[in-house]
Amino acid sequence: MTEKIQKEENLALEVRHVTKRFPGVIANDDVSFSLKKGEIHALLGENGAGKSTLMNVVYGLYAQDEGEFLIDNKVVEINGPSDAINYGIGMVHQHFMLVPVFTVAENMILGSEVTKGTSLDLRRAKKEILEISEAYGLKVDPDALVENLPVGVQQRVEILKALYRNANILVLDEPTAVLTPQEAEDLFDVMRELTQKGVSIIFITHKLKEILNVADRVTVMRRGKVVGHTKPSETDAQGLATMMVGRDVLLQVEKTPAKPKEVVLEVNHLKINDERDIEVVKNVSFNVRAGEILGIAGIQGNGQTELIEALTGLRDAKSGEIHLSGEIIPFEKPRYLVEHGMGHVPEDRHKHGLVLAYNLADNTVLNTYYQKPFASKMMVRNDQAVLSNAIELIKRFDVRSPGAHVAAGTLSGGNQQKVIVAREFSRPLKVLIANQPTRGLDVGSIEYIHKEIIKMRDDGVGVIVISAELDEILSLSDRIAIMFRGEIVTIIDAESATREQLGLWMAGANPEMA
Amino acid sequence: MDDQQNSDKNNTSAKDRLSALWQVVSVPVAAVLLALLIGAVILAVSGANPIEAYAALLEGSFGSMAAFGRTLSKATPLIFSGLAVAFAFKAGLFNIGAQGQLLFGALASAVAGFAITGLPPFLHTTLSLLIGATAGALFAYIPGALKAYTGAHEVITTIMLNYVAINITDYITDGPLKDTANGNIVARTPEILDSAKIPYLGEIPAGFLLAILAVVVVWWILQRTTLGYEIRTVGLSPHAAKYAGMRVPFTIILTMVISGFLAGMGGAVETLGIVGRYQPGFNVGLGFDGITIALLGKTSPFGIIPAAILIGAMKAGASTMQFEAGVAKEITDVIQALILFFVTADMIVRKLIRSKTENGTGVTLSGWGQE
Numbered sequence: 083m084t085e086k087i088q089k090e091e092n093l094a095l096e097v098r099h100v101t102k103r104f105p106g107v108i109a110n111d112d113v114s115f116s117l118k119k120g121e122i123h124a125l126l127g128e129n130g131a132g133k134s135t136l137m138n139v140v141y142g143l144y145a146q147d148e149g150e151f152l153i154d155n156k157v158v159e160i161n162g163p164s165d166a167i168n169y170g171i172g173m174v175h176q177h178f179m180l181v182p183v184f185t186v187a188e189n190m191i192l193g194s195e196v197t198k199g200t201s202l203d204l205r206r207a208k209k210e211i212l213e214i215s216e217a218y219g220l221k222v223d224p225d226a227l228v229e230n231l232p233v234g235v236q237q238r239v240e241i242l243k244a245l246y247r248n249a250n251i252l253v254l255d256e257p258t259a260v261l262t263p264q265e266a267e268d269l270f271d272v273m274r275e276l277t278q279k280g281v282s283i284i285f286i287t288h289k290l291k292e293i294l295n296v297a298d299r300v301t302v303m304r305r306g307k308v309v310g311h312t313k314p315s316e317t318d319a320q321g322l323a324t325m326m327v328g329r330d331v332l333l334q335v336e337k338t339p340a341k342p343k344e345v346v347l348e349v350n351h352l353k354i355n356d357e358r359d360i361e362v363v364k365n366v367s368f369n370v371r372a373g374e375i376l377g378i379a380g381i382q383g384n385g386q387t388e389l390i391e392a393l394t395g396l397r398d399a400k401s402g403e404i405h406l407s408g409e410i411i412p413f414e415k416p417r418y419l420v421e422h423g424m425g426h427v428p429e430d431r432h433k434h435g436l437v438l439a440y441n442l443a444d445n446t447v448l449n450t451y452y453q454k455p456f457a458s459k460m461m462v463r464n465d466q467a468v469l470s471n472a473i474e475l476i477k478r479f480d481v482r483s484p485g486a487h488v489a490a491g492t493l494s495g496g497n498q499q500k501v502i503v504a505r506e507f508s509r510p511l512k513v514l515i516a517n518q519p520t521r522g523l524d525v526g527s528i529e530y531i532h533k534e535i536i537k538m539r540d541d542g543v544g545v546i547v548i549s550a551e552l553d554e555i556l557s558l559s560d561r562i563a564i565m566f567r568g569e570i571v572t573i574i575d576a577e578s579a580t581r582e583q584l585g586l587w588m589a590g591a592n593p594e595m596a
Numbered sequence: 597m598d599d600q601q602n603s604d605k606n607n608t609s610a611k612d613r614l615s616a617l618w619q620v621v622s623v624p625v626a627a628v629l630l631a632l633l634i635g636a637v638i639l640a641v642s643g644a645n646p647i648e649a650y651a652a653l654l655e656g657s658f659g660s661m662a663a664f665g666r667t668l669s670k671a672t673p674l675i676f677s678g679l680a681v682a683f684a685f686k687a688g689l690f691n692i693g694a695q696g697q698l699l700f701g702a703l704a705s706a707v708a709g710f711a712i713t714g715l716p717p718f719l720h721t722t723l724s725l726l727i728g729a730t731a732g733a734l735f736a737y738i739p740g741a742l743k744a745y746t747g748a749h750e751v752i753t754t755i756m757l758n759y760v761a762i763n764i765t766d767y768i769t770d771g772p773l774k775d776t777a778n779g780n781i782v783a784r785t786p787e788i789l790d791s792a793k794i795p796y797l798g799e800i801p802a803g804f805l806l807a808i809l810a811v812v813v814v815w816w817i818l819q820r821t822t823l824g825y826e827i828r829t830v831g832l833s834p835h836a837a838k839y840a841g842m843r844v845p846f847t848i849i850l851t852m853v854i855s856g857f858l859a860g861m862g863g864a865v866e867t868l869g870i871v872g873r874y875q876p877g878f879n880v881g882l883g884f885d886g887i888t889i890a891l892l893g894k895t896s897p898f899g900i901i902p903a904a905i906l907i908g909a910m911k912a913g914a915s916t917m918q919f920e921a922g923v924a925k926e927i928t929d930v931i932q933a934l935i936l937f938f939v940t941a942d943m944i945v946r947k948l949i950r951s952k953t954e955n956g957t958g959v960t961l962s963g964w965g966q967e
């Protein structure tokens with residue numbers, strides 16, 4: 083009995099029976115959950131499960147149709163973000179709301195400026211910021227320009243911004259989506275530190291490992307409804323995945339040993355300069371055989387992006403050669419690569435992979451639009467052929483959409499990625515380059531895309547997978563190349579690789595010394 | 597953008613298509629009505645009877661076959677300049693330089709009209725039109741190439757090139773090619789030969805039919821050809837276009853050249869169909885009106901026609917309005933400015949008519965200083 087009373091007293095936020103409808107959909111259906119003081123409460127669900135909608139309701143960006151909120155056991159009305167801030171709720175969005183050309187201090191006080199007379203009192207602001215950052219153990223330089231800071235530190239600024247406004251309930255919307263594994267670990271340390279100081283955290287995610295790692299309790303949502311509450315100690319990744327997706331999910335990639343054949347892609351002494359003319363890829367050589375998957379692991383910014391851009395025709399190289407099926411390819415000619423059997427799932431699906439305003443039909447012919455049967459010799463498009471091809475691909479690759487006529491921008495991230503996969507995988511390929519193929523996707527979509535990649539390998543395609551997720555590299559690859567400071571440190575058999583060893587190499591340890 | 601939806605006829609019912617159409621036209625229609633309403637208030641405040649004034653405006657533009665013909669002949673160059681601006685928009689380019697391209701088109705066709713002799717009428721007209729259009733295209737090549745190879749923003753370069761065009765055409769018409777017949781002292785070129793003139797079919801200027809044809813051809817290029825697909829892709833996402841293996845710089849230049857071709861054709865039609873020679877001051881604003889028309893027509897080729905006829909009607913009826921209702925004809929410029937204001941500030945209009953935010957029907961432009 084006493085325990086129960088104590089529990090209720092310790093609630094920072096309680097959400098009771100909240101329903102939010104949009105025309106045609108119920109985004110939140112009778113959702114209830116409670117956040118204890120000083121806990122990390124994970125909100126788990128696939129894309130589109132209603133997590134973000136719920137948090138936007140809590141933050142006052144949407145008004146709920148039914149239900150109520152209790153803060154410190156009192157019913158409150160939240161009619162806008164300013165109400166939410168007054169009640170001590172702070173939100174860190176997935177996409178940061180920072181002004182890149184302002185300093186940390188200027189960003190922090192934005193909207194609640196500290197003034198002396200008519201001018202900004204930046205000195206006082208800086209002092210306050212330093213006090214807060216010391217109190218919570220979050221180190222930042224108040225004078226640094228935000229655009230010069232790494233993503234992980236920018237996120238720290240966002241968190242400090244909320245704390246600066248006296249937030250004691252912090253909502254983190256998929257905070258690790260933009261972070262490297264190391265930065266994510268740092269964030270988890272920060273989160274634990276904050277809860278020690280009495281801050282309560284709602285942690286939105288669809289990554290199971292992170293929940294098991296950092297959360298105290300979990301609320302699982304599916305299709306707008308809460309399907310269960312649990313604790314990491316009472317479940318495991320498989321249990322969480324099943325709850326989230328509503329069926330058993332394969333978390334481990336099932337694959338047979340690779341049967342590598344002839345070399346399909348050979349890279350010799352490749353050197354690449356970036357925009358500032360600094361050599362970011364230094365004398366890289368490797369090859370990929372038909373029927374194997376080569377994983378490229380490395381911390382972001384060690385030359386992988388530039389290497390892949392050169393391989394896929396988006397960037398010029400300074401020197402070196404790339405052979406595709408024995409022939410030297412010209413640089414910066416993506417069309418040559420398309421016509422010679424290279425498929426590319428780009429790192430940024432919104433920037434390179436899709437034209438969001440185009441419908442699915444137009445997106446499925448993005449790089450083959452000029453070929454037969456999609457266009458005649460006279461450059462006249464054949465809409466019927468484009469459409470029937472799209473309808474077939476949508477069916478074959480299980481793209482969930484109302485039809486080929488809807489704009490790609492209206493689909494969820496997972497389905498957008500499936501459109502790209504459908505387009506690239508359905509061409510006759512010799513080499514496939516998949517760069518961050520499952521970034522930001524939910525478990526169901528990840529499972530699907532991994533299966534398709536393995537299928538391509540088994541069909542005799544040479545595959546390169548680049549990922550910031552070590553687990554993805556480890557589970558997909560047959561061989562793993564580690565990049566550090568523009569060089570391939572070593573290439574090892576995936577069988578013999580361990581997470582720890584890869585992590586060390588990625589951080590610059592010398593493999594010869596091992 | 598609405599045209600893309602057409603490719604999937606089976607999945608869209610007639611009702612859906614009608615409501616989609618309403619989504620597109622509601623803002624321009626409301627913008628025009630709002631502009632007329634505010635125009636009426638201005639008329640009333642300045643002591644005129646708005647109903648009388650608008651009635652006279654309507655009479656002067658649609659009241660008779662002659663008035664209607666006048667409206668169409670005013671609308672003809674506007675369709676071309678509107679089309680020129682809208683076409684560039686599709687590749688994400690804001691061609692403010694339609695005015696300058698139009699001036700060169702007008703001058704070049706005038707020169708072809710009086711300097712080339714001995715050709716049969718149809719051939720002479722066609723040749724002069726093409727020479728005018730080509731002059732516009734060549735002039736538009738400059739900002740296109742600057743954008744493609746150096747990243748110089750086309751808004752800046754085309755604004756500056758407009759002054760270049762004005763001064764060069766002024767110099768030519770007051771210098772080397774000045775009309776010296778009958779002791780003329782006005783800066784203008786000699787009159788074009790009859791064989792170069794664009795005829796009227798009754799009250800309807802043949803140039804108007806040519807403009808309609810241009811609309812159909814532009815629509816066809818944009819929606820039915822691979823070139824159009826490339827142009828739209830470059831406009832919506834240059835990065836995706838590069839990924840797809842499209843030649844982005846080439847597409848930018850080609851789009852500007854075609855845009856300039858259309859603007860030049862607009863100037864040529866005005867010279868060969870209406871003015872009969874090149875005379876500075878006669879083509880003022882036709883290119884700039886193209887911006888209003890392109891935006892009012894939602895940058896869709898077929899939207900250009902009603903938008904150009906509307907602006908053309910105001911130009912055609914302005915004198916009648918001044919004569920019959922006693923209001924300054926400049927009020928039509930005020931109304932036109934208000935229309936442009938409401939079309940660009942479409943959030944205001946949407947709030948007023950409670951229209952849902954449209955997806956993908958807006959104009960996408962590459963930002964300042966981007967690649």
